[in-house]
Structure formats: C-alpha cells, structure tokens
Amino acid sequence: MTESEANERQRLRPAPLLFEPSQATADPEHFFDLESLEDPRELLARATELTQAFRAATDRSVEFQAMAAAQLADPRRFDRLTAADVAQRAEWTEDYAKKMIEFGRSLLDSPRA
Numbered sequence: 001m002t003e004s005e006a007n008e009r010q011r012l013r014p015a016p017l018l019f020e021p022s023q024a025t026a027d028p029e030h031f032f033d034l035e036s037l038e039d040p041r042e043l044l045a046r047a048t049e050l051t052q053a054f055r056a057a058t059d060r061s062v063e064f065q066a067m068a069a070a071q072l073a074d075p076r077r078f079d080r081l082t083a084a085d086v087a088q089r090a091e092w093t094e095d096y097a098k099k100m101i102e103f104g105r106s107l108l109d110s111p112r113a
Contacts, residue, residue: 063107065090069097070104 032050037043069090072081081089087097 066100066104067107068104069100070102070108073101 032046034043034047034050037046069086071077072086072089073083074080083097083101084094086092086101087094090097090100092100
C-alpha cells in the first residue's frame with residue numbers, strides 16, 4: 001500500500017466523534033469517557049483514535065474554511081470581501097487570509113474524485 005493510499009484510508013476511517021451528553025460535559029474531568037478506562041492499553045488505544053479523529057476533523061474543517069474564504073473573496077461576486085475583511089471575520093492575519101484564499105481556490109479548482 002502506498003503512502004497516499006494509507007493516508008486516504010486513514011482519512012476515511014477516523015474514530016467516531018460522538019457528542020457528549022450535556023450532563024457529562026458539565027463535569028470538567030469528563031472527556032469522551034476516557035477517565036473511566038482503567039486498562040492503560042485500552043486508554044492509549046482510545047486516546048490515539050480520538051487524536052486521529054480530531055486531526056482528520058481539523059484537516060477537513062481547514063479545507064472548508066479555505067473554500068469559504070475563496071468564495072467570499074471571489075472577484076466575480078458583487079459582494080466580495082477583501083483579504084482583510086476575510087481575516088477579520090475568521091480572526092486571522094491578513095497574510096494568513098491571503099494564503100487560505102489561495103488554498104481554497106486550489107481546492108475549488110481541483111477535480112473531484
């Protein structure tokens with residue numbers, strides 16, 4: 001299996017992120033029920049799954065942020081935003097907003113698999 005195939009497989013199969021019930025989130029010590037695991041092997045495995053899931057979710061969220069930034073800054077829009085406006089909305093620096101707009105354009109222009 002090539003590295004790109006392995007990355008794509010991992011991307012498609014992160015651990016499920018389940019929303020925690022409001023009662024559980026009220027307890028600051030509660031985190032996806034990890035505190036209840038007593039076996040360190042099981043704890044490491046579940047914590048690793050969650051880490052991978054959060055990373056995958058972060059990567060996808062950043063892609064969606066970039067696409068939205070590119071769409072908002074699209075010069076064909078009559079209500080387009082400047083990079084400074086996008087930066088302000090997303091709480092980024094203007095330089096980072098420019099990079100995200102460029103990244104988003106590359107994502108929007110790439111053919112879908």
